[in-house]
Amino acid sequence: MDHREALIAASNNRANLNYVAPGIEVQGLSLTYPDEPNALIDINLSIPGGEVTAVIGPSGCGKSTLLRCFNRMNDMLEGCQYSGSITLGDLNILDPMTDVTLLRRRVGMVFQQPNPFPMSIYDNVAYGPRIGGLRRRRDLDEVVENALRLAALWDEVKGQLGKNATVLSLGQQQRLVIARAIAVQPEVLLMDEPASSLDPISTLRIEELIYELKQSYTIVIVTHNMQQAARVSDRTAFLNQGQVVEYDATDKIFTNPSQRATEDYITGRYG
Amino acid sequence: MAEGRYDSGDGSVAGRQHISARFSAELEAIKNALLEMGGKTESQINLATRALLNGAGDVAQEVVAMDKDINRMEVDIDEQCARIIARRQPAAFDLRLIISIAKVTTDLERIGDEATRVARMALKSSIREPVRGAESQTMAIAEHGSAMLRRALDAFARLDVDAAVRVLLSAQSAQTDYEEGMVLLQAAISNDPTSLKSCMDQIWALRSLDRVGDHACNVAEQVVYLVTAVDIRHVDEPTLVKLLDSGADT
Numbered sequence: 001m002d003h004r005e006a007l008i009a010a011s012n013n014r015a016n017l018n019y020v021a022p023g024i025e026v027q028g029l030s031l032t033y034p035d036e037p038n039a040l041i042d043i044n045l046s047i048p049g050g051e052v053t054a055v056i057g058p059s060g061c062g063k064s065t066l067l068r069c070f071n072r073m074n075d076m077l078e079g080c081q082y083s084g085s086i087t088l089g090d091l092n093i094l095d096p097m098t099d100v101t102l103l104r105r106r107v108g109m110v111f112q113q114p115n116p117f118p119m120s121i122y123d124n125v126a127y128g129p130r131i132g133g134l135r136r137r138r139d140l141d142e143v144v145e146n147a148l149r150l151a152a153l154w155d156e157v158k159g160q161l162g163k164n165a166t167v168l169s170l171g172q173q174q175r176l177v178i179a180r181a182i183a184v185q186p187e188v189l190l191m192d193e194p195a196s197s198l199d200p201i202s203t204l205r206i207e208e209l210i211y212e213l214k215q216s217y218t219i220v221i222v223t224h225n226m227q228q229a230a231r232v233s234d235r236t237a238f239l240n241q242g243q244v245v246e247y248d249a250t251d252k253i254f255t256n257p258s259q260r261a262t263e264d265y266i267t268g269r270y271g
Numbered sequence: 272m273a274e275g276r277y278d279s280g281d282g283s284v285a286g287r288q289h290i291s292a293r294f295s296a297e298l299e300a301i302k303n304a305l306l307e308m309g310g311k312t313e314s315q316i317n318l319a320t321r322a323l324l325n326g327a328g329d330v331a332q333e334v335v336a337m338d339k340d341i342n343r344m345e346v347d348i349d350e351q352c353a354r355i356i357a358r359r360q361p362a363a364f365d366l367r368l369i370i371s372i373a374k375v376t377t378d379l380e381r382i383g384d385e386a387t388r389v390a391r392m393a394l395k396s397s398i399r400e401p402v403r404g405a406e407s408q409t410m411a412i413a414e415h416g417s418a419m420l421r422r423a424l425d426a427f428a429r430l431d432v433d434a435a436v437r438v439l440l441s442a443q444s445a446q447t448d449y450e451e452g453m454v455l456l457q458a459a460i461s462n463d464p465t466s467l468k469s470c471m472d473q474i475w476a477l478r479s480l481d482r483v484g485d486h487a488c489n490v491a492e493q494v495v496y497l498v499t500a501v502d503i504r505h506v507d508e509p510t511l512v513k514l515l516d517s518g519a520d521t
Contacts, residue, residue, distance in 0.1 A: 255363060267289065
C-alpha cells in the first residue's frame, strides 16, 4: 500500500463511528546504547487503544527512549540496539522490514519545543498530506481545516492561514504541530513533554486537546509533571532505571500505588 | 496483620521523608492538631457524663465552653487541609491522609456537639439531681463510647488497622446497656408520669452518648482507608471479621 492509499484507508477507517485506534503491545523490550547498556530493560506494556497513557519517572529513566521506540526514532542513533517486540495492531514495529516512513505516518510525534516549519500555517498542516500524494486544493483545504479544528486552533487562525507559522504564540505553535501530526491520519500520537515550554493557560489548552483527541487516537505522553499525568491520562507507567516499576490505571497510581518506589516518587519522598 | 508500609502518621518512614521538609512538617502539624482535637473531645465527653450523673453544673458549663474551642479547631484543620491540597497537590498516602483528617474532624466536632448537648441537659434543673434509674447504663455507654474514641484515635496515630477494625467490631457491645437504659427510663415514666420531662432529657442524653460510639466507628473506618486505601464504610460485620482474620495488607 502506498502513502496515498494508506492515507485514504486511514481516513475511511476513522469515518466509522465505532472506530477505535489500535493499542500498542510491548513485549520483552530491551534497548542498549554504546554508553548506556541498560537504557531499557525487559519492558512489557499493553497500551490500550483510544486511551491516554502517561509515562512518568525521573530524568534519565528511559521515558523518552521508550517513546521513541514506538516510531523507531532511536534507529537514527548510532550503536542503538534493541530486542523484544512492539506491535501496533497487525504491524510489527521493530521488524527491520517495516517501512519506517509508513510507520511514522501511523505514529505521529509531538516534541517539547513546538517545531513548526518556516512556512505558512496552511502549508505546515498540508505538508504531510501533500507528501502522501494529496494534490487537489479542495481536498487539501478540507484536510487542513479538519486538522486545525481538531487541534482547537481553527477559530484563531482561519483568517490568517497564509501567514508564517512562526508568528503564532508558542501555545498556538504547539497546537499547530499537533494539527500537522493529525493531518496525516495517524493512529497513535506520541507526546514528549508537549506542554513543558508553555504557559499554564496554553498547557491547559493542550491538556484539553489531549482529552478531545483520545476519542480517535491512542496517545502516549511522557511528562515530568505528575499532576499533568494525573489530569490527562487513563493509565500511567512509572519507569525507573530503564524498568517499568508499576503500570496501572492512573486513578490507582495516584491514590494507592502498589509499589513503594512509585509512592515515594509521586509523593516526593526519597530513601 | 502484615507489617505496614507506613510507620507513622505522616506516612514517613525512617529515611523516607518528603524531599520538601516543609511539606512533611505541614502534614505532621495537621495530624497533631487532629489528635489534640480528639483528646479534647474525649475529655469533653467524660466531663459531660460526670456533669450529668453528679449534677455538677460548673463542670457542665466548662463542657459547653469547650465546644467553642472544638469548633475553632475544626475550622482551623479544614483550612489547613484546603491549603495543603491547593499548594501541594498531595497524592497516594498523603492524599488519603488529608481526606481522612477532613472527615475525622467532622466526626470529632459532632462528638463535641453531643457532649455539649449532654452538658446542657445536665444544666437543666430537671436533671440537676443525679440521674436515677439508668445511672449504670448511662455510665457504661459513656465509658464505652469514650474508650472507642480513644482507641480509634490511637489507631489513627499509630496507623494500626487491626486496632481500628477491633473498634468497629466492639460497636455492638454497648447496645444492651442502651436498650436496658431505655427500658428503665420508659418504666420510670409509666410509674411516675410527672417524671416525663426529666426522663425524656435522660433518654436524649443516653442517645447522645450512644452516638459517640458511632462517630468513633467513623474515625476507625478512616484509619482503615488511610492505611489500606480500602473503603470499608457500610460493610457488614462478617466482612470486617474476614478483614481482621486475613490481615489486611497494610
